[in-house]
Amino acid sequence: MSKLWIVMAHTYKSRIRTKAFIITTLVSLLLVVGLANMQTILSVFDEEEAKQVAVLDSSNKFYEPLKQQTESQSDEVELVKVTDSEKSVEGELREGKYDGMLIISETDDGLPAAVFKAESVSDAGWIGKIERGLQQTKVMTATANLGVDPSELSELYAPVSFEKEALKENAKTAEELNQARAVVYVILFMIYFAVLFYGSMIATEVATEKSSRVMEILISSVSPVKQMFGKIFGIALLGLTQFVLIFVVGYISFKNAPDRPSPTTINDFSDFIQIDQLPLSTIIYALIFFLLGFMLYATLLAMLGSLVNKVEEASQVITPVILIIVVAFMIAMSGLGNPDAGFITVTSYIPFFTPMIMFLRAGMLNIPMWEVLLGILIMLATIALFAIIAAKVYRGGVLMYGNATSLKNFKKALMFAKK
Numbered sequence: 001m002s003k004l005w006i007v008m009a010h011t012y013k014s015r016i017r018t019k020a021f022i023i024t025t026l027v028s029l030l031l032v033v034g035l036a037n038m039q040t041i042l043s044v045f046d047e048e049e050a051k052q053v054a055v056l057d058s059s060n061k062f063y064e065p066l067k068q069q070t071e072s073q074s075d076e077v078e079l080v081k082v083t084d085s086e087k088s089v090e091g092e093l094r095e096g097k098y099d100g101m102l103i104i105s106e107t108d109d110g111l112p113a114a115v116f117k118a119e120s121v122s123d124a125g126w127i128g129k130i131e132r133g134l135q136q137t138k139v140m141t142a143t144a145n146l147g148v149d150p151s152e153l154s155e156l157y158a159p160v161s162f163e164k165e166a167l168k169e170n171a172k173t174a175e176e177l178n179q180a181r182a183v184v185y186v187i188l189f190m191i192y193f194a195v196l197f198y199g200s201m202i203a204t205e206v207a208t209e210k211s212s213r214v215m216e217i218l219i220s221s222v223s224p225v226k227q228m229f230g231k232i233f234g235i236a237l238l239g240l241t242q243f244v245l246i247f248v249v250g251y252i253s254f255k256n257a258p259d260r261p262s263p264t265t266i267n268d269f270s271d272f273i274q275i276d277q278l279p280l281s282t283i284i285y286a287l288i289f290f291l292l293g294f295m296l297y298a299t300l301l302a303m304l305g306s307l308v309n310k311v312e313e314a315s316q317v318i319t320p321v322i323l324i325i326v327v328a329f330m331i332a333m334s335g336l337g338n339p340d341a342g343f344i345t346v347t348s349y350i351p352f353f354t355p356m357i358m359f360l361r362a363g364m365l366n367i368p369m370w371e372v373l374l375g376i377l378i379m380l381a382t383i384a385l386f387a388i389i390a391a392k393v394y395r396g397g398v399l400m401y402g403n404a405t406s407l408k409n410f411k412k413a414l415m416f417a418k419k
Contacts, residue, residue: 008234012235100118188359189283191359194290344361
């Protein structure tokens, strides 16, 4: 057993010191800090003067309400009424005096219509505000023509009162469901990338040792099975280290990020997902299914990695497993909007999909405990089965050289293991 821990410690120490691990960790931490302070960073680049737009209103009816509607949305746009000819204003636009020009005309129904001109219309942000302002002006004009009181109009467009109540016992409220959806979304991404990145790392680790003939030296002192599980546990510990660092730095960054007045900024992500108020069951399920999913796929990938002789060949043999992970992730993403769907329930009991989809259901719905336990038992049984097969294949595969792209190697590896 001590040799297993030695292999695990060696794998962990050798990987954590690599430039690739250090660089990816630092980049990930910088990205997390950047996301937490995104609004502050963007404000440095957004401190620009308001866009000046020349307005030609031949009817003299729409400029004032349009200016009021547009500039009430934001101070990003400043409308300037001009009386010069269209050609003259267009010349000033080309010279850079204005950022755009708006030509307003009156339709036969007495409603506004406009043409917007600018050097480039790729920036839809501030241009869209002018369009929305004109739309509101049109609505006001139309209702005024019909004799509708503006106060009645605002009451007409006021949001309808619509509350959601779940009658099922212990069902989550709409607010709890939205928060659970956000938490599950984040953790699903963590499971997906952890399995994809660290699982592939296990396969390439084995392939690297085989290509350098180091494997032949290692198996003389450590059994192949202990090598396999030592590498799996070592890289799992490596991934756990990286995730803990990212989580701690992310949590501190979001909690200490400057307050923003807008409720739609990314800073409110930390308010929307209240980590302190997460149900303990969600955290436990996340850890259980994260570890079970990693162990399942890591065992498979380690087995496949033992069948190849070069790192370049590893990507070929592990492709089917990667595709399964991608399919599981896509099903889970589709289930975020409808976790009660029948295909979500069925796929949550398929071992390759269980880590993501059963966690999705457990995190978003109050499903019976027996369903979660059944999913965990299915995972444990599947991991045990594949661990036995993988140990035999690994034992023979690490000693096998030659054409590594053929599926016959699987049978050959089992034959080697019997000797």
